[in-house]
Amino acid sequence: MQSILKQKIIGIDFSDYSIELLCIEKGFWKPKIYAYSRCILPPGVLFDGAIQYPAALSGILKKMMLSAVPNFMKNGLCVFSLPDSQVFFHEFIMPAALGGKSLRQAILHEVRTKFPMKFDDLYYDFIVSGKNHDTQNILFFAAPDYILEKYIQTLLDAGLTPIAIDVESMSIGRSLLNSRDRRKDVLIADIGSRYTNIIVYNNYEVSGIHIIKEGGEKSTNRISEQLCIPKAEAEVIKKQIGLSFHGQESEVSEIVADDMKEIIREIKKIIQYYLHRKKITIDTIVLTGGCVLSPGVQKFFQSHFWQEVEVRNPFDKLRVQKNDEKNKRNVLFSNVIGLALRGLHTYPHLRGVNLLQKARSHS
Known part of the structure; x- marks a missing residue:
């Protein structure tokens, strides 16, 4: 255990578009960045x-560690996350009296009964999220071994040893929630290119995770088709214009608005579900993800909800200069900051979901 405590843990955020590596260290007031690296991936990696091309990805990781700033990264331990689209999630209600091996056996029995899963082909884990006198909420996570083992081998080939495999939605909550949320019900909407991940927190504990099969890529494709321009150019225009609705640019804003309305409708359904089924009233909606960088997104969402709609800066958890270039695109770093924060914990491999643990016993 001492070897883990003495090492700096690297947080790694993989996406189809880019990779972020972040290593932080404890500071006097807030943690500070020890090393950081970002790389735009070649299409299809x-x-x-x-992972489609593990050898290429391993080579990219090696170069990123050497080019990290302000310090290069050494081979060592890392924490990474899987996107929610690759993770199976289910909530179980169990008797409060169950614990340890009895709880683990009861959960696995429920999973085998309700879902056609072969456990030999899965990495899985669960956490207790909320407990009262009679019952406890169990969040169960699983991912296919053929997906995870490619990640593990690719990291090992790059000189990195994973000690924890997190879930993206859990990591994002770690970077965006703050002490004011401890007695609130918060919904985080991570709007990506293909999917929007929804995470609901009740009194600082995860109450549920949902995936909306809508993201920013749909509006990019529509802009490309309607304006007869390449997709890459359409993406640039969308980021510049967003939901500003200025003059001749309104055509682009209308396309973006149509797709955002689809996401808003789904979020409202989720809010109603929690209100009527779980008696949870969402107080705050936090937006994150690349789509939030477009002008007018926060204002547009606020016009559709009575809840306070916020865009939070995950760098508030770190000691970072205000003029740091990364601050301009801060929402892109929500996941990797959450992973790096986990790495600061005394026992990062035991902190929260860890799909490497294969459902460790819970006491």
């Missing part, structure tokens, strides 16, 4: 969270 990853697709929908699955």
